[in-house]
Amino acid sequence: MNAVFICPVCKKPLNKDNGSLTCGKHVFDIARKGYVNLLTSNQKKTKSPGDNKVMIAARKTALESGYYSSLYAALKEIVKPLYPKTLLDLGCGEGSLTDVLADFAETTIGLDVSKDAIAAASGKKGVYAVASAASIPLPDESVDVLINCFAPLYQDAERVLKKEGLLIKVTPAKEHLYELKEAVYPEPYYNPPDKEIPRFKAVNSKIVTSTVVLSGELLKSVITMTPYFYKTPKELIENVLDKEIPTTLAFSIRVMKKEE
Numbered sequence: 001m002n003a004v005f006i007c008p009v010c011k012k013p014l015n016k017d018n019g020s021l022t023c024g025k026h027v028f029d030i031a032r033k034g035y036v037n038l039l040t041s042n043q044k045k046t047k048s049p050g051d052n053k054v055m056i057a058a059r060k061t062a063l064e065s066g067y068y069s070s071l072y073a074a075l076k077e078i079v080k081p082l083y084p085k086t087l088l089d090l091g092c093g094e095g096s097l098t099d100v101l102a103d104f105a106e107t108t109i110g111l112d113v114s115k116d117a118i119a120a121a122s123g124k125k126g127v128y129a130v131a132s133a134a135s136i137p138l139p140d141e142s143v144d145v146l147i148n149c150f151a152p153l154y155q156d157a158e159r160v161l162k163k164e165g166l167l168i169k170v171t172p173a174k175e176h177l178y179e180l181k182e183a184v185y186p187e188p189y190y191n192p193p194d195k196e197i198p199r200f201k202a203v204n205s206k207i208v209t210s211t212v213v214l215s216g217e218l219l220k221s222v223i224t225m226t227p228y229f230y231k232t233p234k235e236l237i238e239n240v241l242d243k244e245i246p247t248t249l250a251f252s253i254r255v256m257k258k259e260e
C-alpha cells in the first residue's frame with residue numbers, strides 16, 4: 001500500500017510499518033485482504049455504517065447483468081483521456097467502478113464508509129480504505145479526479161481536490177427507473193433535478209440513458225439497492241416481483257470544477 005493516506009485523527013501522513021499504517025501516534029491495521037480501516041469510532045453513526053452485505057450482493061447481480069454498462073462506458077470515456085495522477089472514487093461501494101477506472105489513472109483510491117463494501121472491493125485494482133466521506137483521509141489538494149457516484153458528497157471533497165481538479169458527480173436523472181416506479185406506485189414521480197453543489201461549477205454535463213428489462217433476480221436486486229424503495233409498503237413491491245418491466249435507466253453525469 002502506497003503512503004497516500006493521512007491519519008483521520010491528527011491529519012499527519014501515515015506510513016507503512018509492518019502490517020499497519022501509522023502516523024507515529026495512531027496505528028491502523030492493514031486487513032489480510034489488503035485494505036485499511038481509517039474510520040474512527042466517533043465518525044461512526046451506527047455500529048456498521050453504510051451498505052450492508054445484502055445491498056452489496058444486489059449490486060453485484062445488477063452489475064453482472066449489465067445494468068451499469070452504459071454508465072461505466074460513459075465514465076470511462078471521460079476519465080481515459082485525462083489519465084489523472086490520482087483518482088479518488090468517493091463512496092466506491094464494492095469497487096466495481098473503481099476497478100474499471102483504475103486502468104486509466106496512475107493511482108486509484110477507493111473509499112467507502114461500509115466495511116463490508118471495502119472488504120468486497122479488496123483484491124480489485126486500486127487502494128481501498130474504510131473512511132468517512134465527510135473527513136477524507138487524504139492530504140489537501142492531492143486528488144486530480146474525484147468520482148462520486150450515487151454516494152453522498154460533503155464539503156471536504158473541495159479540500160482534497162487540486163485547484164484544477166475535476167469532480168465527477170453521478171446521480172439518478174429525472175426518468176431513472178420511472179417505469180418501475182409506475183409499476184409499483186399508484187402515483188409515480190420523476191426524480192428531482194440535480195442539486196447545486198456549493199463552491200463547484202459544472203463544466204460539462206450529460207444524461208446517459210438506456211433501457212433494461214427488469215425481471216427475476218435483477219428486478220429484486222434493483223429494488224434492494226435503491227434507497228427510495230425502503231419506505232415502500234411490502235405489498236406494493238411483492239405485486240411486481242413476478243413481472244417483466246422494461247425500464248429506463250437515466251444517469252446524470254456532471255463534470256465540475258472548483259469555483260475560483
Ligand SMILES: [Zn+2]
Pocket residue numbers: 007008009010011012023024025026
Ligand atoms: Zn495520528
